[in-house]
Amino acid sequence: MTERRRKHHWTRRTGIEILGWTLVVLGLAALVLPGPGLLMVSAGLFVLSQQYAWAERRLHPIKRQALRAAEEGVRTHFRITVACLSALTGTLIGVYWCFQPPVPGWWPLEDKWWLFGGVGVGVSLIISGLIAFALIFYSIHRFRIRGELPPV
Secondary structure, three states: OOHHHHHHHHHHHHHHHHHHHHHHHHHHHHOOOOOOHHHHHHHHHHHHOOOOHHHHHHHHHHHHHHHHHHHHHOOOHHHHHHHHHHHHHHHHHHHHHHHOOOOOOOOOOOHHHOOOOHHHHHHHHHHHHHHHHHHHHHHHHHHHHOOOOOOO
């Protein structure tokens, strides 16, 4: 292998690792903060599974459980409606959060606790809502329109 090829291979491998670990760490943070935590952890494991067998082994049960939950979530029209309303509510709260309206008179805590985190939190709520809509539509297409069964 030439020096240039070896350097390119090392750079690509390092970039994949940095991306994978960044997604895992951000996903873990998003488990307690607003955001798609499990989705980001799974994406990070997917990226790391290109390099490591241990990541691939941990990814399969997560994928299987996620597909089962996705199928369950779109099994009835009621569940689809509730999921869409929840995604819409989260998105609208994010939009409201971004505008940072003044503290209302009924707010019982100090003013600094009203919509803390600023625009960053609002944007993450909006992105989470959009991801939720995309996943709902993907699940409807896969499990209701195409009629696939979730993995056993």
